[in-house]
Amino acid sequence: MSMRSEHQTVQLSVLLERELASEKIGRPDIVYGEASQSKKGEDFTLVKIDCERVVGDADSTFSVFALFDGHNGSQAAIYSREHLLDNTIAAIPPDLDRDEWVAALPRALVAGFVKTDKDFQETAKTSGTTVTFVILEGWVITAASVGDSRCIFESADGDIYYLSADHRLECNEEERERITSSGGEVGRLNTGGGAEIGPLRCWPGGLCLSRSIGDMDVGPFIVPVPYVKQVKMSTAGGRLIISSDGVWDALSAEKAFECCRGMPPDAAAAQIVKEAIEPKGIRDDTTCIVVDVLPQEKPVAPLPPPKKQTKGVLKSMFKKKTSESTSQIDKEYVEPDVVEELYEEGSAMLSERLDTKYPLCNMFRLFTCAVCQVEMKPGEGVSIHTGSSNPGNSRPWDGPFLCSSCQERREFMEGKRAVPRYNSDSD
Known part of the structure; x- marks a missing residue:
């Protein structure tokens, strides 16, 4: 076993303090670079590399x-x-220090996604979108996703890691069970005479995600709560x-990295798109x-080629953080090329996603809806713990809190409230 795999992981606050204390590390x-081939004109990107946690403080920048x-x-x-970036940042209380701000991001992204969906549905438009949203703060990556982008x-050492999850009904049994237990239906398109074709879809609406x-035409079974x-x-x-499903339908993760090895990012993005659409044309x-x-x-x-022993291996498991003391580790620390997991959660339940081990006053504003x-x-x-089947150590009068509108939407999404307009279809 290599020394890299034996490395002891540490808490987020220790990692961030270590960066600040070392003049050699820095940001x-x-x-x-980005590239696109358009067939329908429905793909959009957002790139911002000069965002600031603290307005006017150049040392507090992060990228999106x-x-x-x-x-x-x-x-x-x-x-x-x-609107998604603004809605996410609005869910983070002011005056947090750096490690609190980074720790608040996963909960803020959940709130930002749900608020963006809630506000958009009030426009009565029936379109939808997958989202893969990445925030880089120093050496910390926070990725949130819904859909199949x-x-x-890939680390500099050649290891490959997934930072998102696929929400296609065809390949996600847990999501199929969530929808059917909430009152939705999952099945293939029926062409008549009992013949079924295509991928699994959610009905009504027929969405395969x-x-x-x-x-909004599919109903509350399709949720905006991100992994x-x-x-x-x-x-x-x-x-x-970061790529849309048009890439991943054609390329594996290994192939995507291999086909652009040694290229700068703009050329790499163009090459990946070319490799994806070349066999069958753009669809x-x-x-x-x-x-x-x-x-x-x-x-x-250019990044160096991956090590032979790790080539083609996708890392689904990360080094887990621990709560034990790290004072001795700090003294002898020499950082290896390893990716350390700080947070991972994919539940669709808001009571689980907005819960936090940090003091509530640090993560949510008092007397403000958390979404x-x-x-x-x-x-x-x-x-958020009201009506939860597994409130843990929390009590119903503990926050964070939702307004009546967001609480009603939460109950719809979690299958705890009937949706009248769809009940008639099953009668």
């Missing part, structure tokens, strides 16, 4: 890379591109690929973003 350089793959029109993709990461933003993974890469950096919008995360002291250069940020009078909000 990474971010170099990116997002891909919105629309369907049944482009309205949901455009709306999400314009993907984000994958179990999670998205928008899609979220947060990891810390080593200071050797690596390469991110759907195909979009790719490539991001290289590089140490500042090193010049921009839509509307101000509430004391006693007006409903605890």
